[in-house]
Amino acid sequence: MADIRDEFGQDLEILLAEVGELLAVTEESLVELEKSPDNADIVQELFRVMHTIKGGAATLGLQEAVDVSHGMESILDQIRSGERTLTTELLNVLFQAVDWLKEWKAALTERREVPPNAELVEIIRIAASEVAATSTEGGQSDAGVASAGTAGSISAGHDSAAPAEACDETTKSLDTAVSEGKNVSVLTVRFRSDAPLLSVRCFQILTLLDDIVEVVASTPSREEIEEDKATSTLLVYIVADDGGEAARELVTASPDVSEVTLEKYQHAGRGDAIRNGVAHGEASGAGAPGVKLPGAGAAGADTAVGTSKAGASGEHTGGTARSAPAKPGQSNQDAPVPRRSELGRTVRVDVGLLDFLMNMVGELVIDRTRLSQIATQLMRNPDTAAVGSEIGSLAAHLQRTSSELQEGIMQARLLPVKSIFSKFPRMMRDLSRRCGKEIDFEIEGENTELDRTVLEAIDDPLIHILRNSVDHGIELPEKRIAAGKSPRGRVVLSAVHEENQVVVRVEDDGAGIDAEKVKRSAVRKGLISEEVAQKLSEKEALELIFMPGFSTAEVATEVSGRGVGMDVVRANLEKVNGQIEVRTKLGEGTVVTLRLPLTLAIMRALLVRCKDQVYAIPTSSVEEVLSMADVTVGSIQGKPAMNVRGKVIPLISLEGALRDDLWSGNGHRYALLTRSSDQPLALGVDGLIGEEEIVVKEMGHMLSRLKGIAGATILAQGDPAVILDVNRVI
Known part of the structure; x- marks a missing residue:
């Protein structure tokens, strides 16, 4: 395989990228075709996709993929022409072929040996030849007559009028x-x-x-x-x-x-x-x-x-x-450019280059903020006000230019969530069949865009959540009927922009999560004691599902129940400053909500002071800032709380939270209203510095594991500051 990559290089890379997109479309279309087997448009689309894959593979001499895609194309052509109808067995063969093509693509990408295709090609050949055998038997007498003297017309295979x-x-x-x-x-x-x-x-x-x-x-x-x-x-x-x-x-x-x-x-x-x-x-x-x-002199001809x-x-x-043939795109004479000769409007760019450009924009953001502060300081002094004003104008222009550059690069990093959502219909189909359940799976908002780094980070979490919906959420048809529900369950995966974040939800109409069962399972596995379990509220009990090793499954299956799941989901989301919430109603279903930042590179943050230390808190985590002088502070069950417009909200100290003692600390001047697990909370801080656009920097493997730390940044003054994940801090 190394020889192929060395020979074709970028051509192969482009082909594999295109094949990945085409296979995603193929899987999605096959799932839809199973629901609507008479939909000719889907069959035609699948045929064209396979034709494209076959052509691309043939161009680079990748015969294994040519054989498989050509076999799929033959079956689809038979369905398209009405020679045969789509059956479950035939659909399974098509899915097998798609799986092989996915593995073939992965092997070429990773420079591995491609998987053998002989067995699959034979399966496809047998499936495609079934209709041919039937046609031969049905038209044997006609064929005998035709063979007498019309071999030419038979080989042509066309009606003369056409x-x-x-x-x-x-x-x-x-x-x-x-x-x-x-x-x-x-x-x-x-x-x-x-x-x-x-x-x-x-x-x-x-x-x-x-x-x-x-x-x-x-x-x-x-x-x-x-x-x-x-x-x-x-x-x-x-x-x-x-x-x-x-x-x-x-x-x-x-x-x-x-x-x-x-x-x-x-x-x-x-x-x-x-x-x-x-x-x-x-x-x-x-x-x-x-x-x-003949001859060279035919100027007028x-x-x-x-x-x-x-x-x-x-x-x-x-x-x-x-003369010898010229290379593609070259001419032996200075010919005018053909009318249709235009460069493509899109190019493929390495992700590493986008990351580099975003880092450089981040440095510009730091410099422009620093320049603005210098201009402000100079304008306060009458002797330097003129210079300060000129620097201020320059800083304002840099602000506009760098903001447009930042926006452009951020747009280049955005991908529609469809790029990962498209594989889930096939996965849900296979899981529902394996579990003996009937499920209608729907996707909403698939064109919502998200930073590619965030998108990659939520891939595995969504797989875990969807598998749980099938295995633990949706009931078997007979149980749903007994509960007065439709035998077919419903799972909805949606994505939507909400302010400066993207919200992804997985909603099912299954059995819901039994909080008491969660407590019993946690006690049985030794995660908490019986005494602690009895004191937990329903919302606190739901938090137990995020503990390492937790599972409510009595028996481990190939779908779930091995104690690896929701803790990994939360850990992966925290790496990209995401949050997860679970809401459930027993007997009616569960909603899992992921709140994700639009981008990881640059964000708006509120700078606060706590014990002479400056911290940055993403503005997406803060709903409102209140002065402690304007609110009434009391206590509920011995814990601080404040009354905000008639609502009693628990008051947590940032100083205490950083020491794992939420309720200690006093003398706060400001309270930041935020939420944790959909519950309003107030976070007390000593001082408020202001709002600033910050560049997110990684803190390294060891420091990044500290609770509540989302990263670090360099402030306009050149000082470092820690970025807090408020949801984890409290």
């Missing part, structure tokens, strides 16, 4: 193009006699030409090529400002092409030529010469330029010299 109609349409399109003053040329492409996968080669050439010229029509047509009805000769009618010379050179360098000829399209009487073009090409043979004029790979170097045919 090509004529198609040719008329092609002629009409070409005549229209000429009447509009367009310079139409004809490329005749002949493939080697031993060229494999002619349809793939034709598809590749049309795709290449689409990038540099306008393709008016082709024979065979695109539809015929997609139906695997390609021949050894391809006619392509193009519009190009240079007469098609660049297109000819590009096609000449394509794999398995033996000869390419170029001529100007004749407006009159070309209908017959179009109808007979492919037949003429086949009759002339793979190595037949192109259409040429419509000349055809022919290029043969067999003897292109300095060869003369009919007195006309032919």
Whole structure:
């Protein structure tokens, strides 16, 4: 596999990235097709996806993937044409093929040996041949009659009326193009006699030409090529400002092409030529010469330029010299740029480069904040006010410019949550079948965007949560019926923007979480004592599910119950400053909510002082700031509390919380209103410095494990400060 990567390099990397996206679409479409087996649009989309994967793999000589995708394509074509109906067994074969392609992609990405495909190809072949065997038995008598003398028509595989109609349409399109003053040329492409996968080669050439010229029509047509009805000769009618010379050179360098000829399209009487073009090409043979004029002096004639790979170097045919084929994209003369030649509007960028750019923007943010403070200090002194004002103007311009740069790079780092959500329908399908449950799985807000680092961090947590919904949440059909519910359970995965964060929810209408069962399980596993369990409220009991080793499952299964789950979920979320909340109602269902920052690199923070130490608290964690002088402070059950507009809110000291003694500490001047597990809380601090945009820095492996520490930052004065995760601190 290393040889393949070394040979194709970036081309393989691009292909694998595209295949990953296409396989995600395939899995999602197969799940939808299972629900709507008669949906022709889904079948057509799946066919096109497999055709694209096959073409890309064939381009790089990845035959294993070509075989598998071609087999899937054959089955989908049978379904699309109505030759067979979709069955569960057939769908399982398609899923098997997708799984193999995913493993194949992973192997190439990780430079491993690709998995063997012989057994799968045989399974696909048998599945595809079942309909063929049936058709043969049903049409045996007709085949016997046809074999007497119509071998040519059988091999063509077309109804005679269809090509004529198609040719008329092609002629009409070409005549229209000429009447509009367009310079139409004809490329005749002949493939080697031993060229494999002619349809793939034709598809590749049309795709290449689409990038540099306008393709008016082709024979065979695109539809015929997609139906695997390609021949050894391809006619392509193009519009190009240079007469098609660049297109000819590009096609000449394509794999398995033996000869390419170029001529100007004749407006009159070309209908017959179009109808007979492919037949003429086949009759002339793979190595037949192109259409040429004898001699070199035909300036006024419509000349055809022919290029043969067999003897292109300095060869003369009919007195006309032919130079060696140029590389793709190069021309032997300074031809005008074709009208359709445009660079793509998107490029693939390494994530490391985006991280680097974001770090540099972070340094700019620190510098601009520092510059603004220097300007403010200078303007306070009459002797330096003029300089301070000028620096202030410069700082304001830097603020605008760096903010736009920051916004642009942040946008480049954003990905729709669909990039990970798309794999869950397949996972939920398999899990529900394995557990014997009927589940309707829905996804909402899949176009909501999130920083790619945050997105990667929530992948595993969502897998854990969804598996729990299937295994522990949704009941078996008979139990749901007995409880007066629909036999089909419902699980909804949603994502939505809320202020400056993204909220992801997993909601099910299952049995809910039994708080008493949670307590008993925690006591049985030795996580808490019986006495402690009796004092826990329902909300406190739900917090036990996040303890390492906790599980309510009586027996471990391959789905869950091994005590590895929700503690890992919380740990992964804390790494990206995320929060998790669980709300449940026994017998009605559970909602798990993930609150995630839009980005990890730069954030707005409130700077507070506690015992002469400055801390940064993300503004997303603070709902309101109150002066202690404006509120009444009392106590409930011996613990501090404050009355805010008629609501009694527990008051926790930041100083005490950092020492694991929430209720100690006094003399606070300000209270920050926040929430923990959806409960309002007030956090007392000694001083309030102000709000500032900060750059999040990692603190290293050891310090990052400290409770409540979300990272560190460099303040405008150049001093370091710790960023607090308020939810974990309290």
